Amino acid sequence: MKTLSHPISALSLLLIGMLVSITLSVMSTWADFEAAFYGFTKQAKNPLSGLSCPILMGSNESQTISIKVTNPTGQVISPSVRTEISTSLAPATSLEFIDLAAGEAHTFTWNIGPDNLDLGQFIFAKVLVYSAYPMPDQENTCGVFVLPVRGNGTWILVITSIISILSLISGAYLLHKSDLSEKTKRPVLFLAALILLTMAISFMGLWIQAIVLLAITTLMIFIILSLRLRQNT
Missing domain, CATH: 1.20.58 (Methane Monooxygenase Hydroxylase; Chain G, domain 1)
Structure with missing residues (x-):
């Protein structure tokens, strides 16, 4: 039946x-839409894959943004990584350098928290990996929606x-x-x-x-x- x-x-x-x-x-x-038009300078034509950002965060929370940079070539390369992370004033910038052997990978991480809040309820980030022959310049942005409540996003x-x-x-x-x-x-x-x-x-x-x-x-x-x-x- x-x-x-x-x-x-x-x-x-x-x-x-x-x-x-x-x-x-x-x-x-x-959040990702706002990040794309936040005002970060566009310097690379190639998209950067693997940029990891939280989707949601609590108003009191600290989290991390990360990117894994891999050397797919058969030679040593020396890429540099530039980040811009939003604040209530001008974006905070940093520049890091690393040497990668053939096939080696390295994960870069950056802390974000309430100090990076902008436009009321967002945190924005842009990561640019400068070219290291034969790898071209690559960049990407991401946005985090910050909830108006305390807790773990x-x-x-x-x-x-x-x-x-x-x-x-x-x-x-x-x-x-x-x-x-x-x-x-x-x-x-x-x-x-x-x-x-x-x-x-x-x-x-x-x-x-x-x-x-x-x-x-x-x-x-x-x-x-x-x-x-x-x-x-």
């Missing part, structure tokens, strides 16, 4: 999961992400088992999957793709609501 679940429970769980996921996606994307992110994922998965399962028509279920299930993808993309720091997905998500929400309103009239 097929067991049918009540659609209200499914839709409630989906709504909770969607709201939490979209909120996390917006905060993550917003990483744990807040982990807990809220788990809540959103479990709510979306549970809600999708219950909706699939409900007695609603397939025509009604499909758009909602697609929207849930899209929101999960958007959150994952935003956490990866791909803010341009995340903005596009957030725009598609918003459009999908309006389409679903308009279809529901038509069905009820």
Whole structure:
């Protein structure tokens, strides 16, 4: 016998999961977007991969930004790494040098905290790795959303992400088992999957793709609501 679940429970769980996921996606994307246009000088055409920044931080918290620089060549190279990290005044800058043997890697880390807060609720950083033949200049930026509460931003992110994922998965399962028509279920299930993808993309720091997905998500929400309103009239 097929067991049918009540659609209200499914839709409630989906709504909770969607709201939490979209909120996390917006905060993550917003911080990286602001970092890209913060005013850091652009000196390199090549993107720097592997820049690691916290996504969320508490208002009283200190964390670290890091980048792993690897020598993929068969010779010794001597790259230099320049960082700019926001403060309430001018960005704090530093320049570090290192010699890397063939295949060797080194991880650079920098501390960030309340002193680096700017624009009310953000911390921004730019890392530039100067060219060391045959490696070209590479740079990247990242932003951290600082929450208006004390606490550990990483744990807040982990807990809220788990809540959103479990709510979306549970809600999708219950909706699939409900007695609603397939025509009604499909758009909602697609929207849930899209929101999960958007959150994952935003956490990866791909803010341009995340903005596009957030725009598609918003459009999908309006389409679903308009279809529901038509069905009820």
